[in-house]
Structures are given as structure tokens and as C-alpha cells.
Amino acid sequence: MKIFFEYLGLLHIEDIKNKSYIDVESGCTAAELMTVLKIRKEHQKFISIFINDVEKSRQTVIKENDRVKLFLPTGGG
Amino acid sequence: MKKITYDQLTARNSIQLKGKLEKATVGIAGCGGLGSNVAIALARIGVGKLILVDFDVVESTNLNRQQYFIDDIGKRKVDALEEKLKMINPFLQIEKHYEKLSGANVKIIFKEVQIIVEAFDKVSEKAMLVKAFAGNLFKEKYLVTASGLAGYSAANTIKTKKLSTNIFVCGDNKTDFIAEGVMAPRVMIAAGHQANKVVEIIDKIL
Numbered sequence: 001m002k003i004f005f006e007y008l009g010l011l012h013i014e015d016i017k018n019k020s021y022i023d024v025e026s027g028c029t030a031a032e033l034m035t036v037l038k039i040r041k042e043h044q045k046f047i048s049i050f051i052n053d054v055e056k057s058r059q060t061v062i063k064e065n066d067r068v069k070l071f072l073p074t075g076g077g
Numbered sequence: 078m079k080k081i082t083y084d085q086l087t088a089r090n091s092i093q094l095k096g097k098l099e100k101a102t103v104g105i106a107g108c109g110g111l112g113s114n115v116a117i118a119l120a121r122i123g124v125g126k127l128i129l130v131d132f133d134v135v136e137s138t139n140l141n142r143q144q145y146f147i148d149d150i151g152k153r154k155v156d157a158l159e160e161k162l163k164m165i166n167p168f169l170q171i172e173k174h175y176e177k178l179s180g181a182n183v184k185i186i187f188k189e190v191q192i193i194v195e196a197f198d199k200v201s202e203k204a205m206l207v208k209a210f211a212g213n214l215f216k217e218k219y220l221v222t223a224s225g226l227a228g229y230s231a232a233n234t235i236k237t238k239k240l241s242t243n244i245f246v247c248g249d250n251k252t253d254f255i256a257e258g259v260m261a262p263r264v265m266i267a268a269g270h271q272a273n274k275v276v277e278i279i280d281k282i283l
Contacts, residue, residue, distance in 0.1 A: 076254030
């Protein structure tokens with residue numbers, strides 16, 4: 001199924017264009033998406049997940065045409 | 078000490094905000110580079126109450142970006158910042174918490190605020206506060222976080238973006254303090270974005 005994918009922060013995701021439609025398996029959770037995208041474990045623990053403009057848990061099942069946004073803050077303040 | 082009235086303090090504010098700012102309570106999570114600058118901006122325009130949270134003391138290395146002076150070194154940041162804020166706005170109510178914010182105490186400390194400003198410098202603490210907004214705990218509150226304000230690259234790369242219906246992020250989302258250092262100009266720009274977003278939210282909800 002297709003979802004709209006966006007990320008903010010110093011994430012290195014190979015072969016995925018930021019702010020684009022990507023294909024993921026039906027029934028995929030937010031946690032599984034991060035694994036499929038090969039996001040490093042040390043980054044995953046600090047990432048917040050937003051689906052259709054609402055912050056969601058890692059167990060949330062992603063649906064077709066969802067707008068999924070991953071946010072990894074960078075340090076400094 | 079010379080005296081002024083609240084109306085004098087706020088005389089040059091946008092007229093649309095009249096009667097709104099003094100009703101606002103804003104939480105400042107961290108009183109370092111971002112938090113001290115945001116707090117001063119909000120005090121200047123007449124925000125009603127600030128809840129300041131920080132577990133640190135002022136150090137000499139803070140002075141390149143934080144709103145403290147040499148004589149503040151060694152003071153608790155919440156105490157030193159309170160002194161500055163009261164010198165600007167004597168009408169401001171201030172609640173201070175000299176402690177570390179965590180997932181366990183954040184909902185208690187910020188129970189009464191309408192808006193929280195995330196002003197930490199560590200990634201783990203920033204992430205903790207953003208994650209606290211997942212679920213229903215803070216569904217009636219707003220969070221204005223910051224990410225990417227290090228170094229001295231183009232100022233115009235610092236933007237305010239919407240993460241969700243009640244969470245906004247200010248910064249370039251790229252630069253990191255370990256690699257690039259943190260200095261007053263970009264920290265103050267990001268803090269200005271945060272303070273301005275707070276004002277927009279106050280105008281919308283109050």
C-alpha cells in the first residue's frame with residue numbers, strides 16, 4: 001500500500017526521497033516501518049511518530065494513504 | 078526602583094492581543110539558551126504567568142547565548158532568570174521549579190499551562206517532552222519545541238513547522254550542537270520563532 005512519508009531531523013534513509021509516496025506492506029506498524037527503513041536503533045528511541053497530524057505510538061497500524069511523519073530532534077539549546 | 082503600569086508596558090503591543098496575554102500561562106522547560114530568551118520575550122510583552130523549570134546553575138560557558146551575566150555564575154538558572162524577568166515586567170507571575178523534568182513529573186508541573194516551550198539542549202530530553210504529547214495526557218495543551226539551531230549557517234534556514242495539531246517545531250532540523258557549537262545569533266533566532274508561535278497560539282485560544 002502507498003503512504004506519504006516525511007522525516008525531520010538528521011536521519012539517513014537510503015533510497016527514500018523525503019516528502020514522497022512510498023510502498024509499505026499492509027498491516028505495517030510505525031515500529032515496523034522504522035525497521036524496514038533501516039533507521040538506526042539509537043535514533044529510533046528518540047523519534048516521535050505523527051500520522052495524519054496526530055502523534056501516535058509505535059504500535060499504531062499504518063493505513064493506506066496515511067501521512068506519516070518521523071521527527072528526530074537535534075541537540076542544542 | 079521606578080514604577081510603570083501594565084498598560085504602559087504593553088502599550089506598543091498588537092491591539093488584537095489586548096486582554097489575552099495576561100490570561101496566558103506558559104511553561105518553560107529548560108532555562109538555557111532557548112528558555113531564557115523565550116521567557117524574556119514573553120515577559121516583555123506582558124504574558125501573565127511563566128512556569129520555569131531547570132535543574133542547572135549558571136556557568137561561564139552559558140554566557141555566549143543565554144540571558145545571564147557574569148555575576149549570575151553559580152546561581153540557579155531559575156533564580157537568576159526570575160530576577161531579570163521581574164526587572165522587565167513586575168506584573169509577571171513566576172513559578173519556579175529547580176528540578177529535572179521527566180516523564181513522571183511533567184504532567185504535574187505543567188498541569189495549569191496552556192502552552193509548553195521545549196527549551197532543552199539534550200536530544201533525549203527533547204524527545205521525552207515531545208513523546209509526552211502522544212496519547213491523551215496533553216491533548217488540550219500546545220507544545221513549541223526546537224530542533225536545529227547550532228552553528229552559524231544561514232539564519233533563514235530556521236523555520237517554524239507544524240508537527241501535529243498541537244505541536245510545532247522551530248529550527249532547521251539539521252544542525253547539531255556537538256558538531257557545530259551553539260551561539261547567541263541562531264539560538265536567539267530559534268527562540269524568537271518559539272516565542273512568536275506562543276503568541277500566535279495565545280491569540281488563537283484565549
